[in-house]
Amino acid sequence: MSRLTGVSRDETISKNPRAVSPVLADLLSESQLQKTLSGESPVSQKAVPSLSNSIYRLHASPLKDNEGAITGGVIIVRDVTEPAQAEDDAHDAYRRLKFHVESSPLAVIEWDSDFRVSRWSESAVRLFGWNAEEVIGKHVNEWQFVFADDVDAVELVTNRQRQGVEVHGLLRNRNYTKEGAVLFCEWYNSVLHDESGNLVSVLSLVLDVTAKKLAEEERSALLLRERDARRQAEEADRLKDEFLATLSHELRTPLTSILGWASMIRSGEVEGANANRAMETIERNARSQARLIDDLLDVSRIITGNLRLDLHPLHIGPIVDAALDALRPTAAAKGIDLVTDIVPGDCLVRGDTNRLRQIIWNLLSNAIKFTPRGGTVKIKLERGQTSAQLTVVDSGEGISTEFLPFVFDRFRQAEGSISRKQGGLGLGLAVVRHLAELHGGNVSAASEGIGKGSTFTVDLPLVAERRDPARAEERRLEVERRKSSRLGLTRLDGINVLLVEDDDDSRNLLTMMLKRQGAEVTAAKSAAQAFRVLTHATNPADPNGAPVRRPDVVISDIGMPEEDGYELIQKMRALPENEGGLIPAIAVTGYATRKDRERALELGYQVHMPKPIEQRELLMAIATLLQKK
Secondary structure, three states: OHHHHOOOOOOOOOOOHHHHOHHHHHHOOHHHHHHHHOOOOOEEEEEEHHHOOEEEEEEEEEEEOOOOOEEEEEEEEEEOHHHHHHHHHHHHHHHHHHHHHHHOOOEEEEEEOOOEEEEEOHHHHHHHOOOHHHHOOOEOOOOOOEOHHHHHHHHHHHHHHHOOOOOEEEEEEEEEOOOOOEEEEEEEEEEEEOOOOOEEEEEEEEEEOHHHHHHHHHHHHHHHHHHHHHHHHHHHHHHHHHHHHHHHHHHHHHHHHHHHHHHHHHOOOOOOHHHHHHHHHHHHHHHHHHHHHHHHHHHHHHHHOOOOOOOEEEEHHHHHHHHHHHHHHHHHHOOOEEEEEEOOOOOEEEEOHHHHHHHHHHHHHHHHHOOOOOOEEEEEEEEOOOEEEEEEEEOOOOOOOOOHHHOOOOOOOOOOOOOOOOOOOOOHHHHHHHHHHHOOOEEEEEOOOOOOOEEEEEEEEEOOOOOOHHHHHHHHHHHHHHHHHHHOOOOOOOOEEEEEOOOHHHHHHHHHHHHHOOOEEEEEOOHHHHHHHHHHHOOOOOOOOOOOOOOOEEEEEOOOOOOOHHHHHHHHHOOOHHHOOOOOEEEEEOOOOHHHHHHHHHHOOOEEEEOOOOHHHHHHHHHHHHHHO
């Protein structure tokens, strides 16, 4: 004590211990001194500033005589600086370790030798949702924690850990949260065994890799989508190349016949029966080219969503008859027998006459094209409870099982090589499907395989017939028009036509068509020239004094230099009625889109006819316009 306080023994005798030295005053409080003298044994530990903050532990005990009476006290002071520092360091280390464990993004779970939870960190609570008191002491199988499909793998790992085969390991499995969500987890396990090799505990650090797993799955799915997209792009590119090659072939082939026969006629090399054959060949190939162009335009309208229908109630039977009449010569040329089974009752649908005719014509012509010489094509029309069903069955080449799902796809053909047996662009059936769907119906294809024929079925919803008495006369005129069209070409005797066309060949052809049916034709090669004819016709005589008759109908091209057909019709409709402002007008043009038609009708034309022009259709359009007038 002398070394500690710096005070000699003799200087302390009979003095209060607290008064001996400031060191003792710091270590021994007055209350501790009184407790000691009253029989207690207080203990205290303090750092003494005057001794470089060294740490001392003080033990005080009462001193008793033989009878147990307190006669004084004993104070023992020990320097515990090094042990206390070691204890503090250990406590700090434990505190830091506990902080990091609880704050770690990895859940910390400890299992005892029976694989019951003995530690469940706060990070485990945050990850899985269960509080420590809910799981401490539970075996891993006693609550819904491991995903059902992963239970066997977890049991296999625990057995390896119990046997000492696995000391450190990584296990990937799925776990449930308290709310029932599924997490993808990585378990980093450390196994502790005693000296005898018995399992003491397993410490698991659990990392939630759900986001990583989902990202990997998304990345894999993205790679698959990119691969599929690349394959589809390559397929589309291949189909495009095949289509362009096919288109070139399908356009050049009829052109060869047209130009060849035309040049031979021009040179006088074709006479007699060959002349009729030449004209028939030219007409057939020109119609073929027109159909190709129509199909291309229809597909363009389908892709852009601009294909529109003029829907009204109509009977589908006469349309089927008309299509059959048109294709009988083609079938007869191949020796194909057309067998019909048309229901005698009415099949009234809400449809577009021209588009329904296109559906039926495409299916029939397709069946005839793919049926070998001497085969059979059956056409059946029957009325169901809610729909009219048209079925076309052929005994032709049939459709392979592999190609059947793609038979209605655009630009897809079963034969893609230059050695293919049949022509066409592979657009007809795609147009049929889209038109059927626009009518509220559907089309399907069936075949038992190559060489076993094919069946195409179109279902169109029926509608209830409502006859409007006010339209009786219009229906009568339509019936008369159809009858006259079957009997021959419409006559235009006494009709004065103003024809506006800048192309010399087209103008001469149309003039000849109209004059051969009795029309009087005034031909103009520009809109300005045509308007001069109109304005002169409003006067009693032209500038030379010759009488000028006002046209009964105007037929005008749209695409003309300087002033087009749109400008001409606007100037016409601006004229007073008594000066020709209401003369019926027909637009004849190569601009055949829906927008072109809508614009022509909006500006004042009553009829819009895309080129090439069929003589019968032009004559009937003129007759219908004049009847309405």
